[in-house]
Amino acid sequence: MTLLRMSIRTALRALRRNKLRSSLTMLGIVIGVAAVIAMVSIGQGANAVVREQISSLGTDLLMVIPGATTASGARSGWGGASTLTVGDGQAIARDASAVDEVAWMRRQVVQVVSGDRNWSTVAQGVPPSYPLVRDWPLTSGSFFSERDEETAQRVAVLGRSVVENLFGVGVDPVGETIRIRDVPFRVVGVLAGKGQTAFGQDQDDVVMMPFSTAERRVLGAKLVGNVDLIFARAASSDSIPEAIEQITRIVRERHRTQPGEESDFTVRSLNDMAEAQQTTTRVLSLLLLLVASISLLVGGIGIMNILLVSVTERTREIGIRMAVGARERHILVQFLVEAVALALAGGIVGVVLGALVAFAVSRVAGWPVLLSPAAIVGSVVFSALVGTFFGFYPARRAARLDPIAALRYE
Amino acid sequence: MEPLVEVRELWRVYPMGDSEVAALRGVSCRIDAGEWVAVMGASGSGKSTFLNVLGCLDRPSRGSHRFAGREVATLSSDERASIRGRELGFVFQSFQLIPRTSALENVELPLVYSEVPAREQERRAREALASVGLAGREHHLPSQLSGGQQQRVAIARALVQRPRLLLADEPTGNLDSRTSVEILDILAGLHRSGITIVMVTHEADVAAFAERILTFRDGEIVSDERPEHAGASRSVAP
Structure with a gap:
């Protein structure tokens, strides 16, 4: 032994x-x-x-939200008086080299009616680039086009939860007509399910329509061109910091923010949230x-x-x-x-x-x-x-x- | 010829509060290879301390202790452990077997600590047990053996390294007289085979088995005799 x-x-x-x-x-x-x-x-x-x-929100996604950043981080800037405009978004798309797609959004809670069913959901007015920015495919039909946007067509793309509540599970509503605030819309597409956000919001409870349609026909606008939110997709994960810097510079310039003055918006990356x-x-x-x-x-x-x-x-x-x-x-x-x-x-x-x-x-x-x-x-x-x-x-x-x-x- | 053991002016002093108590007071003697020495004396005479020093369990406070030509009084505790494991064998009054551990494992113990190859360990341990008449009891636990059998296991353990010196401290003190004779017979056999034995006892008839008797009193050797009837063991053994 x-x-x-x-x-x-x-x-x-x-x-x-x-x-x-x-x-x-x-x-x-x-x-x-x-x-x-x-x-x-x-x-x-x-x-x-x-x-x-968080990755279901879209990777490499940046959000520009109205409201200043405080020392402790982003002030809850969702809503409030928005100073962001379509012009800001377009300027980012044009001038920020580290960003490859940009979209913006106006949104509001609306009542949607189909036949004898109705459902309260969020209507979002977005440009046709939105599914690209959010990396959000469709399961049926197609997203609305640049032409629909230019001519403010009454077309809508529905989230999965809305389809389930208005038409039932497994029904393909493409071609049907729904009414949003008494305005008839033709359903052209259905979004793939994305599930909840990290904060418990159902991302599929949504109706999307061209931004111009939303502004002119449904949501109205105090100031034309105002948006609630701008989304930008960084060219890659590595270029996120650069993209944030470029967006901040471009929007500050457009808002005529003096050096040393606080920005009236915040750029948030989902990576930060994660x-x-x-x-x-x-x-x-x-x-x-x-x-x-x-x-x-x-x-x-x-x-x-x-x-x-x-x-x-x-x-x-x-x-x-x-x-x-x-x-x-x-x-x-x-x-x-x-x-x-x-x-x-x-x-x-x-x-x-x-x-x-x-x-x-x-x-x-x-x-x-x-x-x-x-x-x-x-x-x-x-x-x-x-x-x-x-x-x-x-x-x-x-x-x-x-x-x-x-x-x-x- | 160099003696196997040689002690000169050996002192062992214990601190007792402020004063000191000397258990050994300048003991000198030599023991040659092949001798069988009985150490006698009243309790407290220093005979056990003497045995502990010879067994490298204790270190003298002063003086020289040479074993097989080496000065061992100044060795480190590891070096003394190594001598105990390889060149000495102990037999105690209370057997000192490790409980709940088989006879075979008890006998193997010195071999394990001396790092003898594993295959050789069991063979040698079985041989040693057989030599004390315990073949077939290898897997008995100490609690399953009689006193005499336990002491034979202890002797087997002391022998398994073929030591140069066997130290026995009252080896028959816990045994009845018939069993005592059996144990002494085994020791006599070992003595005949050339092993040097130093045995502490206070019984004259046990001491009579030895060929030389050292008597201790108050930490000193008061007599060193070789009785006429030395070698009585030879007549006892069949």
Whole structure:
């Protein structure tokens, strides 16, 4: 038998002999590791959901919204008196080299009627470039054309939720007529479903029409050319910062904002929003990690405590081993192995328990389960380290025993 | 010829509060290879301390302790552990077997710590057990063996490294007289095979098995005799 094998065998024998004591000692580590594994898996699942939602808004998308930026970030600038115009959008399209598509929007909540059904939804007046900017395909029909825009045609493209509420699930409404504020519109297309935003809005609950039609026939306008929102798609993810800078410069110039004066609009990138979301998750994860480390610390102290008891109980055995030739480091290794075995067993049980919790939670929340191999390996390795760290003091105490005193110990 | 063990002016002093208590007061003697020495004396006479020093379990406070030509009083604890594991064998009054561990594993212990190849360990441990008449009991636990059997396991463990010196501390102290004779017979056999034995005892009839008797009093050797009937063991053994 090699030394290590004998040490492992002796340690396991000692742990098996005191099953209840060993399992209670492991509990701290079990809880700590289970918390880490559950937390990381749940956090990753939640993050994946958020990422998916944000990418559903369109990647590389920038939004220009009315209202200034404050030191703490964007003031809630949705709505309010808009100072943005179609001209701003056109200028961005013309002059911002880091932007490859631009669209703008006016929107309002309207009542839509089809036959005997009606539905309250958001009407959006947008230029024909909008589906390109938002990377939003159609499932049926086509988006309205440049010609429809020029001539302010009464044509509409419906979101999936509107179709379901006005016509029923699975019905293709292309060619049908709907009335928006008593104006008849012909349905020319249906948008693919995009689902909810990260903030819980149903993006499919929407009716789109040419911008000119909206302005002249449906929504009205105090000032012609005013828009609620400008969308710009950056040429690539790398050019997002450049695009933001160009848009800011162009719009400030057009609004005659003096240097040093605050802008009356804000350029937001969806990446920022995604990052803000992830920062929140990260803070939460850190907090939970803190709790988990406290649990691991307590678990480690438990191991130290039980090992001190074990050293005392086995003082005579230590003396015998020394008498037959065990060196200090042999005794040290033997008790370290015992501590590591305890901690490692706790770690493995904790991984299993944490995975079960993660499965249960993601099942309830409808998230994907993402067990992180790094977290599993990491926490098992970390529990072994906890065992080594907290086992060291008792093990050294055992190794430094005086063989004669140890042999006489009753 | 160089003696196996030579001690000169050996002192062992323990601090006791402010004062000191000397367990050994300048002990000098030499033991040649092949001798069987009994160490006698009242309790507190220093005989056990003497045995612990010879066994490299304890270090003298002053003086010289040479074992097989090396000065060992100044060795590090690891070096002394190595000598204990390779060149010495211990037999104790209370057997000192590791509980819940089979006879075979107990006997293998010195081999494990001396890092003898794994394959050789079991063969040698089985041989040692067979030599003390315990073949077939390899997998018994100490709790399943009688006192005499446990002491034989302990002797097997002391022998398995073929030590140059066997140290026995009251080896028959916990045994009835019939079993004691069995154990002494085994020791006599070992002595005949050339192993040097130093044995602490306070029983004169046990000491009579040895060929030389050292008597301790107050930390000093007061007599060093080679009785006429030395080698009584030879007549006892069949």
